[in-house]
Amino acid sequence: EAGVTQSPTHLIKTRGQQATLRCSPISGHTSVYWYQQALGLGLQFLLWYDEGEERNRGNFPPRFSGRQFPNYSSELNVNALELEDSALYLCAIQGGYTFGSGTRLTVV
Amino acid sequence: GQQLNQSPQSMFIQEGEDVSMNCTSSSIFNTWLWYKQDPGEGPVLLIALYKAGELTSNGRLTAQFGITRKDSFLNISASIPSDVGIYFCAGPAFIQGAQKLVFGQGTRLTINP
Numbered sequence: 438e439a440g441v442t443q444s445p446t447h448l449i450k451t452r453g454q455q456a457t458l459r460c461s462p463i464s465g466h467t468s469v470y471w472y473q474q475a476l477g478l479g480l481q482f483l484l485w486y487d488e489g490e491e492r493n494r495g496n497f498p499p500r501f502s503g504r505q506f507p508n509y510s511s512e513l514n515v516n517a518l519e520l521e522d523s524a525l526y527l528c529a530i531q532g533g534y535t536f537g538s539g540t541r542l543t544v545v
Numbered sequence: 546g547q548q549l550n551q552s553p554q555s556m557f558i559q560e561g562e563d564v565s566m567n568c569t570s571s572s573i574f575n576t577w578l579w580y581k582q583d584p585g586e587g588p589v590l591l592i593a594l595y596k597a598g599e600l601t602s603n604g605r606l607t608a609q610f611g612i613t614r615k616d617s618f619l620n621i622s623a624s625i626p627s628d629v630g631i632y633f634c635a636g637p638a639f640i641q642g643a644q645k646l647v648f649g650q651g652t653r654l655t656i657n658p
Contacts, residue, residue, distance in 0.1 A: 441587075470645070470646075478650065479551075479633060479648040479649060479650045479651050480588070480633070480635075480646075480648040481648075482640075482645045482646065482647075485643065485645065492643055493640075493643035493645065495645070527587050527588075529587075529646075532637070532644070532646070533635075533637075533645065533646040534578070534590050534593075535590070536587030536588050536589070537587050538585070538586050538587050539585075539586070539587050541585070
């Protein structure tokens with residue numbers, strides 16, 4: 438069983454729309470980390486959820502938000518999409534040591 | 546802030562050659578991590594280093610934690626086609642009161658058969 442499952446695999450949205458990305462950690466892991474990886478760049482820390490609470494966020498505008506559910510799965514929401522939001526969004530557990538395969542978000 | 550500088554940015558080598566890449570920081574890191582990312586996938590942890598001077602191997606991969614705790618290198622011996630990908634170094638940093646991973650910019654490895 439994969440440590441982290443992300444959906445959808447790919448998502449295409451129009452500028453100004455909202456995108457919702459999902460992450461499900463394997464049972465027993467209460468912390469979820471979100472990272473953004475823009476094309477050709479390294480990973481940038483976005484958000485950290487633990488026990489249902491947002492514990493920290495990176496240098497991203499408030500358009501990027503999320504939540505963690507009682508089963509510890511998590512959603513990342515990006516509002517008012519901009520072209521530069523196009524990236525691979527990765528979810529991780531175990532302090533960031535184990536990553537999912539990501540959601541490729543394309544904004545057109 | 547704590548940043549990791551990774552070099553080289555890209556490498557083009559022949560199959561069978563050895564590869565060396567490194568990561569440096571102006572700040573001390575207590576842990577160094579090396580990941581590999583295949584196209585369309587998330588990074589996969591290859592090697593974790595926890596002690597200054599530590600040298601750790603994983604098959605054909607060898608990584609070292611620098612004595613100053615400000616650098617680390619990754620070597621790949623006798624490269625094969627499946628080694629193609631992007632290699633990232635990373636380390637945990639306390640930023641705004643919380644621990645998070647800081648990543649280097651990555652080294653893209655291309656292998657000519």
